[in-house]
Amino acid sequence: MPKVNLSHFEAAVLFALFTSIVMGVVTKRSGRDRLTYGLYCFAWFLAALFGLGWLMHFGHG
Amino acid sequence: MSSKQKKPKEPMPPLNVWGPALALAWFIPGGGHFLLKRYGRAWLLLGSVVAMFLFGLMMRGQFLSPRGGDLLTVLMYYGGFLSNLAAGVPYVLATWLGYSQPDVAGAIHDYGTKFLVTAGLLNVLAMVDAYEIATGKKS
Numbered sequence: 001m002p003k004v005n006l007s008h009f010e011a012a013v014l015f016a017l018f019t020s021i022v023m024g025v026v027t028k029r030s031g032r033d034r035l036t037y038g039l040y041c042f043a044w045f046l047a048a049l050f051g052l053g054w055l056m057h058f059g060h061g
Numbered sequence: 062m063s064s065k066q067k068k069p070k071e072p073m074p075p076l077n078v079w080g081p082a083l084a085l086a087w088f089i090p091g092g093g094h095f096l097l098k099r100y101g102r103a104w105l106l107l108g109s110v111v112a113m114f115l116f117g118l119m120m121r122g123q124f125l126s127p128r129g130g131d132l133l134t135v136l137m138y139y140g141g142f143l144s145n146l147a148a149g150v151p152y153v154l155a156t157w158l159g160y161s162q163p164d165v166a167g168a169i170h171d172y173g174t175k176f177l178v179t180a181g182l183l184n185v186l187a188m189v190d191a192y193e194i195a196t197g198k199k200s
Contacts, residue, residue: 001160004119004169011120011172015179018113022183025102025109026190029199 009049016045079195086191088149090184093191106187114151114180122173123162124152141174147181147188 006014024038086093091107094100125141128134145152162170193199 001118003121004116006120006169006172008168008172011116011169011176014116015113015172015176018109019179019183021105021109022186025105026186031101 009053012049013046016042016049020045074196079192082191082195083188086188087147087184090149090151090180090187092149093188093195097191097194099194102190106183110148110180110184110187111151113176113183114148114155117173117176117180118155118160120169120173120176121162121165122170122175122177123164124156124160124177125174141178144178144181144185147185148177149184151180 020038020042023041024034024036028034028037082093082096085096089095089107090110091103091105094103094106124145125138127142128138130138162173164170190199
């Protein structure tokens with residue numbers, strides 16, 4: 001099994017991507033709703049990622 | 062008359078209606094959806110869960126095994142073990158092929174462990190979805 005070395009950011013984006021796909025697929029009832037909800041989840045994951053990233057940046061001084 | 066009247070509880074559908082879909086959904090991520098002929102969703106679930114699991118392995122994540130101790134430790138290790146198990150055939154194959162990663166310090170190893178656990182949890186969501194489709198609560 002090859003080893004990958006991802007940055008924090010890359011790993012978190014991959015996590016957000018796969019989780020958003022599954023959440024979109026299982027929670028909504030039509031194809032369009034699934035796509036919209038998957039994108040919505042992904043956008044919120046990214047917003048949280050950047051928000052918490054900046055919070056830690058300022059928190060550490 | 063109260064507007065909060067309880068609906069009568071629906072009887073549980075027979076096991077042979079949802080059992081095979083649920084079992085296959087556990088064993089093969091997306092398998093329940095394949096059985097129920099929801100091919101598009103099945104491929105998305107299979108791809109997402111297996112990709113997350115493979116990234117977890119490639120980041121050298123650790124499979125958690127049951128461990129005693131304080132409440133938080135028990136919750137984390139038993140929960141992690143059950144979540145790993147919930148990934149189905151990827152977990153069985155990886156264990157059978159001898160994948161074993163000791164707990165080492167490092168952010169990427171930690172991410173790997175979380176990816177492996179989350180792959181199982183996402184498969185649980187897929188199993189619930191397959192159950193709801195099989196019992197007619199969802200299309």
